[in-house]
Amino acid sequence: MDYLLNICILLVIFSVSSLSKQFWDFELIKVGYFTSNASIADIELNAKRIDRGRYGCSGFIEAKVDIYDEDVRVELIVKRSAFRSGPYTTLPMKIDNETLPTVFNVFYKNVVMENAQKCCENAPYFEGNYVGPLTKRRVVLNECTIDTEKLPSYMMEGYYITRTTVYAKDWYGYLETLVYVESAK
Ligand SMILES: *[C@@H]1O[C@H](CO)[C@@H](O)[C@H](O)[C@H]1NC(C)=O
């Protein structure tokens, strides 16, 4: 599994981090989000800097209907540029409209789930494999950071844009981050 993909999932889902063992730091510059219909799913997230390379993300993600596997695809795109103003190049690390069980079993479970239990109310939790549907819920985030031990030691400097889009029945929404990665001195 591609490490960069994991990072992005981390950034995207809970935004993020304490990079003690890393040879790079990062700055979370911006978090953006969109919901095509707030009566179906709603989101509001704010990232606050806690310390160098450490951001706490607070807010909520709410699904107001139960979510069935067959209705959902998840797409992740990552772009990088040496300059904030671009031009940005799309990286090969991406998720091409994966199903919810894959996203949960591969990414969420391995990278996010444990930590989510510490800082989130109502975050999905499962033992063994994820079994849908995901019942409607409001997940509340209280200054979530991420355990970064699973992240790679090296990352190329630059600006990274990640956009995770969820396409569901009569609805879509996304979460976008702009991150600056800097080599540690
Ligand atoms: C948003 O979703 C609700 C609930 O499904 C629906 O009643 C409403 O018509 C939708 N609004 C738009 C603008 O599609």
Ligand SMILES: *[C@@H]1O[C@H](CO)[C@@H](O)[C@H](O)[C@H]1NC(C)=O
């Ligand atoms: C994922 O699906 C959406 C909606 O059908 C489409 O616009 C998008 O191009 C797809 N992405 C990929 C990577 O195939």
